[in-house]
Amino acid sequence: MADMFDGIVMAEQRFHGEGYQEGYAEGSHIGIAEGRRYGSLHGAKMGSEIGCYLGFALTWHCLLQKCTDEKSSKKIRALESLIGMIQKFPYEDPTYDKLQEDLEKIRGKFKQLRS
Template sequence: MAGSQDMFDAIVMADERFHGEGYQEGYEEGNSLGIIEGRQYGTLHGAKIGSEIGCYQGFAFAWRCLLHTCTTEKDSKKMKALESLIEMIQKFPYDDPTYDKLHEDLDKIRGKFKQVCSLYVSL
């Protein structure tokens, strides 16, 4: 009778055992796929941010070369804003994705870029 009781318990408990095993397998596969998908997402958005910052940097370097010989007071204000933009770009933490103020600093760079653009519209 004890053997039939063990067999009955194994049948009754099979559902719970398979549920636990299925959960564990699904969790492990989901975790693995999540890491892969997270890396792809991070790479894509990191490339977009890098491209945007590179565009701002190229703009700033080109204008710095163009205004290098200008010495009027109006041009010195433009150069000061331009140098501020370049400094912000150079301090941007490209290789630290865990930097907690990354988006805040990026927004500041965007704002400074817009300010510099508005100064150069009058040329």
């Protein structure tokens, strides 16, 4: 009689363990897919934002090349600084630990130039 109950108790534990493993595997699979979608979406937004800043900087850099006054020279240096920051930005490394910090610096430089 005790063996029969042991089998029932063990079956419950076995099914619980199998269910847990199946659920964990399914959750991991779904989590990876969701993470990729999220990363792609936010990466595209970030790329679009930085591309806009680069287009702005390159356009104004070209327009100000003909000017020789000191004020234009300062603007050109600031534009070159922004262009350099963007060129050094690690697009290919999503694990870069200062990604947000560098993006905020680029945004700050852009706001400075815009005003």
